[in-house]
Amino acid sequence: MSEVIVELKHVNKMYGQTVVLKDINIEIEQGKFYTLLGPSGSGKTTILRAIAGFLDVTEGDVLFEGKRINDVPANERKVNTVFQDYALFPHMNVFDNVAYGLRIRKVKKDDIKNRVEAALKMVRLTGYDSREISELSGGQQQRVAIARAIVLEPQVLLLDEPLSALDAKLRKDMQYELRELQQRLGITFLFVTHDQEEALALSDEIFVMNDGKVQQSGTPVDIYDEPINHFVADFIGESNIIAGHMIGDYRVEFNGKEFDSVDAGMKPNEPVEVVLRPEDLDITPVGEGKVTVEVDTQLFRGDYYEIVAYDRLGNEWLVHSTNPAKDGETVDLTFDAEDIHVMRLNESEEDFDARLESYEGDE
Numbered sequence: 001m002s003e004v005i006v007e008l009k010h011v012n013k014m015y016g017q018t019v020v021l022k023d024i025n026i027e028i029e030q031g032k033f034y035t036l037l038g039p040s041g042s043g044k045t046t047i048l049r050a051i052a053g054f055l056d057v058t059e060g061d062v063l064f065e066g067k068r069i070n071d072v073p074a075n076e077r078k079v080n081t082v083f084q085d086y087a088l089f090p091h092m093n094v095f096d097n098v099a100y101g102l103r104i105r106k107v108k109k110d111d112i113k114n115r116v117e118a119a120l121k122m123v124r125l126t127g128y129d130s131r132e133i134s135e136l137s138g139g140q141q142q143r144v145a146i147a148r149a150i151v152l153e154p155q156v157l158l159l160d161e162p163l164s165a166l167d168a169k170l171r172k173d174m175q176y177e178l179r180e181l182q183q184r185l186g187i188t189f190l191f192v193t194h195d196q197e198e199a200l201a202l203s204d205e206i207f208v209m210n211d212g213k214v215q216q217s218g219t220p221v222d223i224y225d226e227p228i229n230h231f232v233a234d235f236i237g238e239s240n241i242i243a244g245h246m247i248g249d250y251r252v253e254f255n256g257k258e259f260d261s262v263d264a265g266m267k268p269n270e271p272v273e274v275v276l277r278p279e280d281l282d283i284t285p286v287g288e289g290k291v292t293v294e295v296d297t298q299l300f301r302g303d304y305y306e307i308v309a310y311d312r313l314g315n316e317w318l319v320h321s322t323n324p325a326k327d328g329e330t331v332d333l334t335f336d337a338e339d340i341h342v343m344r345l346n347e348s349e350e351d352f353d354a355r356l357e358s359y360e361g362d363e
């Protein structure tokens with residue numbers, strides 16, 4: 001059974017009059033890979049620092065294994081942090097970098113040797129002990145930083161954009177390695193990134209942040225398939241977001257037409273936003289589809305054509321089609337009722353969950 005290891009309850013953080021965290025409530029279970037995902041300045045690093053003990057929260061509780069740790073100093077918390085710039089000691093070799101925390105803790109010499117060797121093996125750097133930091137690639141430095149953190153056997157590892165300095169190829173390789181490492185070690189990872197693809201690929205659970213608030217939390221699939229609001233739909237993946245209104249349960253209007261939908265539990269005539277993912281749309285001759293559009297541009301992307309088109313109301317539509325179109329051509333768009341995802345304006349996550357639950361299996 002999974003146990004909650006870290007919990008934030010009603011956490012607020014203010015710098016003077018500026019609120020940077022607003023009523024943060026998150027639960028982190030043992031042994032899972034969590035990601036804080038959001039744009040720059042959304043509060044991701046502030047959450048990590050609050051858990052690590054590098055800053056005091058203004059209000060609320062930080063709990064570790066159910067105990068309040070707001071007043072426990074950073075060096076006494078069972079968490080470790082891997083920073084964006086790795087913060088390795090450039091004048092020490094690999095072994096000494098990894099051994100540093102153990103020496104501070106006055107661990108016996110033989111134990112230090114064994115534990116450093118084991119940590120280097122885990123990150124696949126056996127034999128690199130006496131290498132200087134400057135003689136390592138970015139990816140190797142990143143692994144030293146992780147070895148230095150895991151050698152202290154933390155229960156939770158906090159990773160603050162640890163891949164951001166790497167080039168695209170190495171970044172991808174390291175994503176696989178990180179995921180594999182987390183599964184092998186069984187340590188809880190809390191990873192910070194502003195890269196939505198990275199978050200979707202790596203995480204068991206994602207907290208989507210914006211403006212100091214958790215906008216939505218859930219598995220990558222939940223968040224991708226059921227974004228709760230405009231921000232999440234726009235930030236995660238590519239989306240067509242169109243204004244409309246709910247006619248009644250399972251019936252929605254947009255683009256001047258009525259459509260069947262799979263959403264319910266809203267007020268009749270309530271204004272809503274409708275999300276359609278480009279990969280759920282395709283093109284067909286006029287008269288055979290649901291929305292008529294004029295093709296503006298298209299790009300061949302290898303396994304699909306990326307088409308930009310406009311409807312008669314001037315809405316832009318992004319379509320990933322297996323069929324090519326011609327510039328300026330008028331076509332219809334096809335999609336299924338289950339591809340239409342309806343979002344209420346300003347619905348809270350609790351209300352969203354409750355509404356989904358009350359209509360589950362009701363179709």
Ligand SMILES: Nc1ncnc2c1ncn2[C@@H]1O[C@H](COP(=O)(O)OP(=O)(O)OP(=O)(O)O)[C@@H](O)[C@H]1O
Pocket residue numbers: 015018020038039040041042043044045046047194
């Ligand atoms: N010491 C400070 N004093 C005042 N404001 C601060 C301080 N530290 C952070 N902030 C503000 O708090 C907000 C959240 O910052 P935070 O570093 O948590 O964002 P982030 O999501 O991690 O961003 P990034 O992806 O750019 O690292 C920002 O608006 C930032 O300017």
